[in-house]
Amino acid sequence: MNLGSAHLTALTPMLLVSATIVIVMLAIAFKRRHRGNATLAVFGLNLALLTSLGMLYIGHEAITVTPLFVVDGYALFYTALILVATLATATLSYAYLEGFKGEREEMYLLLCLSALGGVTLACAQHFASLFIGLELLSVPLYAMIAYPVKSRRPLEGGLKYLVLSAVASAFMLFGIALMYSQVGSLLFLDVGAYFAGSASPIAVVGGAMLLIGLAFKLSLVPFHMWTPDVYEGAPAPVANYLATASKVAVFAVLTRYFVEAGGYYQISLVKVLSWLAFLSIILGNVLAVRQNNVKRMLAYSSIAHFGYCMVALIAGGPLAVEAVGAYLLTYVVTSLGTFGVVTLTSSPMGERDADAIYDYRGLFWRRPYLASILTAMLLSLAGIPLTAGFIGKFYAITAGVDAHLWWLLGALVVGSAIGLYYYLRLMVSLFLRDPSNRQFNAPLDWAQRTGGIMTLLAMLLMLAIGIYPQPFIHLLQLASLTLPG
Amino acid sequence: MFEFLFLVFTFPLLGFLTLAIGRQRISENAAAYIGVGSVGLSALLTAIIGWQFYHQPAGFSYTQELWTWMSVGDFSPRFALRLDQLSMLMMCVICGVGFFIHLFASWYMRGDEAYPRFFAYMNLFVTAMLFLVLGDNLLFLYFGWEGVGLASYLLIGFWYQDAANGAAARKSFIITRVGDTFMAIGLFIIFHGLGTLNIQDAMSLAPQKWAEGGTMVTAAALLLLGGAVGKSAQLPLQTWLPDAMAGPTPVSALIHAATMVTAGVYLIARTHVLFELSPFALDTVGWIGGITLLLAGFTALTQTDIKKILAYSTMSQIGYMFLALGAGAYQPAVFHLMTHAFFKALLFLSAGSVILACHHEQDIFKMGGLRKKIPFTFWVFLIGSLGLVAFPLTSGFFSKDKILFEAWAYGHHAFYWMGLGGAFLTGLYTFRLIFIAFFGESRATHDAHAHDDHGHGGEITQPKGGDHTLPLAVLAVAALFGGWIHIPLDAVLPQPAISEAAEHVEYSMMAASVGVSFLGIFLAWFFFLKNPALAAGIKQSAIGQLLFRWWRAAFGFDWLYDLLFVKPYLFIVRLIRRDVADQAIGLLPRLTLAFNSLFSNTQTGQLRWYAGMTAAGAVVVIAAVILI
């Protein structure tokens, strides 16, 4: 297969990220400078982001680049979303690593590598690219989670993620092999055509095993066990990346798999998936209720959130892809802000992240803006109207109502009610009186720091989506997938 | 110029954001410039737009589409502003009167430690109020409706260090919430029945879809009335307004006299089509107005707190507007809304001036003889009072007279007589206040020093300064001559024809209403200035005692509600504290906690357990997929 210039143009964002990786690597090799290397990485990522957004707005036909990749509006939208999350992580890492003793520059290298994996997933239309993308996304993450290698918890989290990911990958690979044995092709569209007809049980089992692998990455119950431990151990910016970019990329490919590779034809699979969603919503919320560790709480809440998002996916129908996009967009923006505040509150100490709810007590009286941002973000996570979270939840519910998924919607409502409780619990503690010993304080000039600006931007974006979602909805409609045939 | 319409509420919004973000970092002067200036800009813009508007052909209206909130499926609420004669008038009142009240407030609040916060709330209020009147959509209107409720709550409880103020704020918030709930249900009915919340569409669709006097339209109209009654402090949701006087006086002037409390009148005028389709609902509006008018008048007669008297008088004047709406006299109702905004804002502001001059004394029986000490304030207060009692050729005269005349002309004689009775009461209680507070001997001299804990001098002196005098002077001019302003409303509100026969009685009616208010004034002079002993004697008599106590407690509505709602509620609460229903409701948290401790145990932190669970989950999933 020959690569024409049109193909190369279509792959520009991916190529830009790849080039950034090599350049950052060489830059680190020759001159270690935290600021310089970070700037280089951020510059490259920004360039890729702008290209992908530009291509999305100009809009063009879907271009298939080799059997592995397809570049369409959908791929570009998720590329942009992943890159936004990566950029935010890079900015937060910069603030976070300022006080880190050890080599700080490799973080950006790993981050770019992982982002490349995410972009690959967004464009994947073939099981080979799906697997490569997933591994490229995950492998740097092991190192990122265990980045402060001298501390106990990050190391533990990194190892847990490594081992369990390997288990999940094994399932997935086996599942792909089973499907291939029946279909004889790894292309999504071929698999979809196969499932549209009568499928052999072996292929169905293969589909289930693939799903297990993806469900693990999305931390759906019962494959969620790793989530709280890893979130707690990971440095705050990495937890942010794990919650946003990594999951969005996996969800993007899952949705494409469902639409193009005939996931919806596998009735039993959809049914099982709806159980997983139900369990995720209930268990995620229930486990978060008495959690005193903010990062663990956010981990449980992310389990629940991906349960909500799964409702939109399961609903199917014309609205599903748009609803999933809306949910992921709002969740990413909100999470960036939330983890941003957690990072900024933790950063200068280096000993331990500010993750106990106690650390946030009276934050409002010390850092009113930071506390206000966190409050707004928590409201958005809870899905209060006029925040972005509401739009996402509204979409999920609309899609669910259209598909008459009443018991899943019931879980969604009950889950949201429980969710409100623990979000409010953290929120209330922000406004309590100052504890006598202030262990954690964001640096005074946080607003001047890039991380602070990023958090503020995330909040503005969150409010913008909540108050005037129409432009974003327009963007989502550019990123639609159509069922073949 | 109309395309800048959205700026009218953007200025106060920006002011609010600036002040809210800057908070204590903003100096008093800067806060005053931002707070007053933003409303000033709005007022200027309103003036320009108004100037252009009145050069348009009659019936002109302008709709500015701001944005579609979101379009998911066939649900696409639109944020649009609509400028027509009614909203133009409301906008003028809000921005014009609002600006002068803000200016006065910049003087009144001087020295308060939360000065920027005050103006932030005030700007928030103006924004929300403009939302309310400009909204093209009932959803948008409801948004503003809730916004003004919030601002009102924040401002009543502005001095939150005093627990009583917090209680008053909560009371007003909760009682208006009752009305808002009615209104929300009303909106649901409208959306259900007509399929739209756009006001123009709904009003044109309603006569086609709903039969006259039908159940649905009556329900919708009555529920909207419920909302209006709550916001406008009419029977039976009127009890919050007197308590709302706990807020700073400019707040009372702006929110609880000139603008927010008239939102109910605006709502009914806006949706008058629905009310015309349901004669029962329309009659109810009139009766509620009439009864509130009289009850509030009697209560005002017995109050001693200067602001409470004005609060009851506000209630009673809004009663007039409701009465007019009920009689089908929409235009006079809105006209009275405007003139009332002028003279009542003036009265409240000058009351504020009195209160500050008397070192935070609000009891009129501790004032007395203020006419000499604060002459300017006295004169503007007198002008406001003349407007209130509809003294001939003042602003209130024109509007009140029109209401009474049209009520009669449309055949609502009962409303006319109630209105006439109200006019008498208005004269009586207004001049009772003036004669007691401004005439006679000063009753404050002997204990002025003792009571003064604010560090002011004991002497009562006339407050000065442009930011104090200018608003009062301007509003005084408006209260005097506001009645000459001709406001065309024909394109928005219907004006039923008046029979020939009725026109003949117009002048005799005018004479009658002027007569009864003069009678009221005379009696006030006779009882409270000439023969205070006689008044005291009547008060001491058995029946006087009874009536006095009954009226003073505002006909015991607080007591009644306490008896009817609060006590039984608390009783039931005590009864079912350990009841099954409670257990059932408490099931979710209990279950949550139980599940929480159950599943928390699964998070052991041990890798082998996690891997085992993952594998077990995988087995279950595969088995399920095969076996289903």
Add this chain to the structure above:
Amino acid sequence: MAPISAWSANTWSLIVYTVAVIGIVGLMLGLSWILGGRDWGRAKDEQFESGVLGQGTARLRFSAKFYLVAMFFVIFDVEALFLYAWAVSVREAGWAGFIEASIFIFILAASLVYLWKIGALEWAPASRRPSSPSEPDSPAAKPDRPAR
């Protein structure tokens, strides 16, 4: 969708198979446990007849560098394998193939440079390494450099 009988036949065969496997494994282990003789003694744990007595544990601790270098070898070795595939089809792949292979080689070389520069190929641990003038501000050489 296959007819229901085919489905259930498949399912049943799977279930029977699973039960049979568990049964056989259980039978074998159980029989030997029941039938087998049991005897304990100190000498019983030692090697019998042939073999050498064990010397310490088998879990030797190699230097971490050993694994690192082994991994580098595997990575570069496997990557280099791709070049064979290109080498046999170099004419068919043409200039495009040549450019792609060049990029591939360049990236490999760049990563080698990176490894070299950060000192991953040095055998001695950082603390015992003579500080080289070429990388004066390597944080590994001065681990407790104050934070910026």
